[in-house]
Amino acid sequence: MSVRLNCEVCVTRRSFVRFFVSLLCLLLFAAACSAPIMPRLPQPSDRLSDGSAAEIPEVDQRNYSWLIQQLGGVYPDAELATYVDRVGQSLVSGLSPAGMEYRFVVLNDLVPNAVSLPGGFVAISRGLLVRLKSEAQLAAVLGCEIGHIRAGHHLQGVERDSGHRVDPELSVDSEYLELAISLSSVEQELLTKNYSLTQEQEADRLAVDMLAASGYLPDAVLELLEGYLEQQDHTDDGSVRLFRAHPVSPERLEKVRSYIGKYYPVRVSGGGGKDFLALVEPLQQSAESFRLYNQGRQLERKGQFAQAIAIYHQALQVAPEDALILAGLGLAYLRTEDMVPARRYLLKAVNLQGDYAKTRLGLGYLYLQKWQYAQAVNQLEASLRLLPTVEGAFLLAEAQQNIGQKVKARDLYRIVASVDQEGKLGRLAEQRQIVLDGE
Template sequence: MKKIILLFVALILVSCAKTYDPLTGKTTYTLLPESQEIKIGQMYVPLAIEQNDGRYPDKEVQEYISQLGQEIAKHTPRKLNYKFYVVNTDVINAFALPGGFIFVNRGLILALDKEDQLAGVLAHELAHVNARHHAKFLEKMYGMNLLMNLAAIFAYQTKYGNVLMQFGGLGAQLLSLKWSRDQESEADRYGVKFAYEAGYDPRGIIETFYIFKKMDKIHQPEWLLTHPLPDTRIKQVKKLISQLDLNKPLKEDSPRFHYIKNKLEKTKPSYDLYKKAKIKLIKEKQITEALNLVNKAIKLYPQNNAALSLKAHILLKQEKYSEAVKYAVKAAQIDDMFFRPHFFAGYGYFKLKKYKESIKYLTKAKSLIPDFPDTYYFLGRDYEALGNINQAIKNYEKALKLTDGKRGWEADAKRRLQRLLGY
């Protein structure tokens, strides 16, 4: 028993990487090296995009947020390849993934009044990344298991096992982490510092807090669910800001922020109609009414990739496969990181018996979100139709391993697999 304990301790010591923490200036040990932290973050970017209805389809909006974020990131000690994304959802939130992937919801920008408020939120999310809060969560929750399975996670295209089964569960945790008071205090401290050093008025984050608190009386902003905001926190941030020299030149409110916000306001009616159409389809099962609403949404804003994807979904339900594929392909072209339209295009092409085209889109869908079982079932059908038996077998096996048993195709997949294996 003593030998086992010693061996376990030795394994932990070997696994811990000695590293320099640029935030504190101290040497520290980590189970999760920075390179692997970044890979995990990259792996969950498409899932975050999918869960938030795709990326906002306007290059100017994306570039503005990226440039603003990069300007602040220059003043952070972790020199990562930061990426910033604006996503379509109207939920008032911003969040980060491990390794420097920052997401800003369309609804958050619409809720703010000035650029320094937005800068304060971005600085706060960058502070979570620089304090390695996501990485520390992974280390605490998964520890040695995480280390042992990392290679399999990163090779998920060919190796599955239990790791792929955990893909969605881990993603759900990363996308809805609720920070502790200590973590929020640390993120506030460094967020104020980063925004101030980048030339933004740090009082912008205080103004944002009050905007959120005012909204909280009607409907709690999503940001408050993951970033608790007690009055003591506001007092602490005010104290931090009082210690800064606010007489130094700070950036004035940017006309570009208002230009970008105005662009979002112009497309808001389209997204509001999309949201209503989604409710009609999913909750109320009213297909005709959903289609009418989504047609209006697309007419108002033809680049609304969320609405285009929903129309493709409705048309697939109506078995209008040629028309469905047209809308799915357009949405996929607008956002090549959006899983939903790629899957819909692949499924539509399968129903049209255009198997090579189906494989193209389903393979892309699989690379974006690797644990969706339907993708593998229809890939199996495609490959079987083309006579590629080995690939058909592999995909049926993966589909059956990943399914929850409630997809509707399980019995067919088993029969096909048994026949192909010669049982």
């Protein structure tokens, strides 16, 4: 490694340490407002009119991965995941026409939320699960999201990007070509899509039909919305996202009540309940850790890092094996440049939930700052496989440059410069690329 490169890295480390830590924390806290790395949406012209699997000839796996990573990753509880999927599959088993394959997952996100994607991807957060009172209400949540998919609401009003903007000088043999394509697919951000009242009412009707056909009391949809309306009037900061995306009003409740009364005047419930209570009970028992974790996040947003760290430690006393809290604590230490405890808690978080990109990104950055470049490469590559980000690509380029992998570093810098042309990282990446091109 040249003296010039060593000096350059030192200058970069001094100049950008706070900049990168701020970006990493922004990525953790602002899932729907992070760097502009968006999935490819299906073209409106891809849709047919019958709601079948043929609507989406090829749903890009990046869409699903991006959604999951933006909302905390998959919650690591196999039994709960199997249960939620079983409830969801019972709702779609009788749909006609058949053919679309649905996937139901639980997100490791404490914020109450439920989201879906075209192609049959439905997710509910652990933060919303703990607020539900029965399996029928869980079915109602999943049913409403299925309704949005079947009605094609995701694709309504979507404006397509002109296409992938991959630097033509990037070799087709580059191992980072797929990364370049992912980073250049800038589209409408699905998590900020808000449904109209008309769309919600259509999804409600479809959910009522599915619940009734599956043996659940369709009144569960009404119960769910009544709970939403009450929470909306007394919402905390974390619930804003749910109610912004899914607006609730007395009019919406009345429409559901009228629809149920007209089409399902006689109702018999066959939906279960004991499994729901048993599986959700551990989440309910950790409600205090939820409260403390959210309090810590709010303190960090105010710049009160020492107080936030103390609160995170209290949360860990309640839930010592919670990967989300461990990641939050590790990144809080990273933000204060206290690398020893940052490494300890980030490593534990990765060991508990290895498929969460932002924890691996933070750990990769930490190794880079400690000049442990091989470990940095491992963590950053793992992060980018889970969720492509400009920050991760730039950090990986720096790590590759410092272990002498100039071709890989140059390709990565070129990608960042192409995607982030107006940003600070893009400009720095262009400078690095020019230097490497001249060597």
